[in-house]
Amino acid sequence: MINLDDVQAVQNLDTKELLSTLGQLPEQCEAAWCLAEQLELPKIGAVSNIVVTGLGVSAISGDLLRVFCGSRISVPVIVNRDYIMPEFVSADTLVFAAAYSGNTEATLSAYEEARSKNAYLIVIASGGRLTEKAVSDRITVIKLPDHMLPRLAMAQLFLPMLCVLYRLGLLEEMTGEIADMVSHLKIIREELKPEIPENQNPAKQLARLLYNRIPVFWGSAGITEVAAYRWKEIINESAKLPAFWNMLPDLDFSETLALKSHCDLQRQFFVVFLRDAYDHPMVQRRTEAIKEMIAENAAGSTDLNSSGSTTLARAFSLFYTGDYAGIYLALLCGSDPGC
Numbered sequence: 001m002i003n004l005d006d007v008q009a010v011q012n013l014d015t016k017e018l019l020s021t022l023g024q025l026p027e028q029c030e031a032a033w034c035l036a037e038q039l040e041l042p043k044i045g046a047v048s049n050i051v052v053t054g055l056g057v058s059a060i061s062g063d064l065l066r067v068f069c070g071s072r073i074s075v076p077v078i079v080n081r082d083y084i085m086p087e088f089v090s091a092d093t094l095v096f097a098a099a100y101s102g103n104t105e106a107t108l109s110a111y112e113e114a115r116s117k118n119a120y121l122i123v124i125a126s127g128g129r130l131t132e133k134a135v136s137d138r139i140t141v142i143k144l145p146d147h148m149l150p151r152l153a154m155a156q157l158f159l160p161m162l163c164v165l166y167r168l169g170l171l172e173e174m175t176g177e178i179a180d181m182v183s184h185l186k187i188i189r190e191e192l193k194p195e196i197p198e199n200q201n202p203a204k205q206l207a208r209l210l211y212n213r214i215p216v217f218w219g220s221a222g223i224t225e226v227a228a229y230r231w232k233e234i235i236n237e238s239a240k241l242p243a244f245w246n247m248l249p250d251l252d253f254s255e256t257l258a259l260k261s262h263c264d265l266q267r268q269f270f271v272v273f274l275r276d277a278y279d280h281p282m283v284q285r286r287t288e289a290i291k292e293m294i295a296e297n298a299a300g301s302t303d304l305n306s307s308g309s310t311t312l313a314r315a316f317s318l319f320y321t322g323d324y325a326g327i328y329l330a331l332l333c334g335s336d337p338g339c
């Protein structure tokens with residue numbers, strides 16, 4: 001079994017580069033915000049709704065925008081993971097067409113629909129056909145740096161959308177919260193990076209707990225819901241393992257019934273509860289009850305608590321830990337986290 005503390009054990013140059021790119025996340029956040037601050041915005045009038053269309057990490061960035069704006073903006077934010085656009089999309093909809101690669105078929109198709117419905121459109125991509133189309137259609141493009149592995153580009157996709165909403169006056173003062181998130185990520189990077197030994201490194205410890213298990217991530221409505229989905233995807237893509245996610249309180253009406261029953265299958269499941277100090281008190285109570293309920297039958301469970309004082313810092317503390325844990329778990333499993 002690989003010793004995660006032996007950085008030299010990482011023979012693969014691509015993985016070393018990947019870890020080094022991940023180590024730059026706080027600086028990448030600053031750059032992504034700056035990029036959108038300097039963008040020449042198209043003329044956008046009053047908007048009745050906002051749609052983020054994309055797949056994979058691009059859609060999850062939209063989920064975070066939806067959750068973040070939920071208590072701050074009076075118009076709905078919807079995430080569209082489809083080839084077609086919802087019927088309500090019209091000339092007063094603001095659409096972000098997000099695809100890191102710029103080549104995702106469904107996003108290209110949804111972009112065309114949004115255009116035909118005369119929605120306000122902004123494209124976020126590192127290049128690809130979506131960028132080419134947008135340029136020729138004279139649609140505003142937020143051009144991302146193109147050296148990232150798409151799955152690690154969540155902050156680059158999310159922050160420019162947030163910045164546009166802020167610049168349009170839909171969100172109140174944001175720069176303090178961005179600065180706070182960046183400083184917090186710089187602090188937790190010092191706990192998560194490869195040089196920190198497993199007995200002090202929460203990402204390595206989580207990877208070890210998930211090794212040889214079927215990972216299950218449970219969050220609750222809000223930032224931990226997005227984190228649970230994000231963790232599932234990062235484990236699928238980086239470690240090439242099956243993984244599942246769900247959210248409270250809803251899962252307490254379905255999945256817990258399965259996990260509390262006696263059946264050998266459940267002994268493979270390891271549940272990570274993604275938690276936040278602002279989780280609803282009822283959710284906190286239910287989480288404790290569920291933990292007890294599944295203790296006998298599942299392989300185990302653990303809590304991952306968000307850290308930081310602002311919503312963005314707390315959300316990204318969970319994502320950052322997941323990004324590192326996905327790579328460490330890949331190394332334990334002998335998978336290539338870079339492909």
Ligand SMILES: O=P(O)(O)OC[C@H]1O[C@@H](O)[C@@H](O)[C@@H](O)[C@@H]1O
Pocket residue numbers: 054055056057058098099100101102103104107150151152237
């Ligand atoms: O953001 P785009 O380019 O549409 O990619 C969507 C998804 O595509 C997959 O092939 C992976 O690369 C994912 O990491 C990515 O999130």
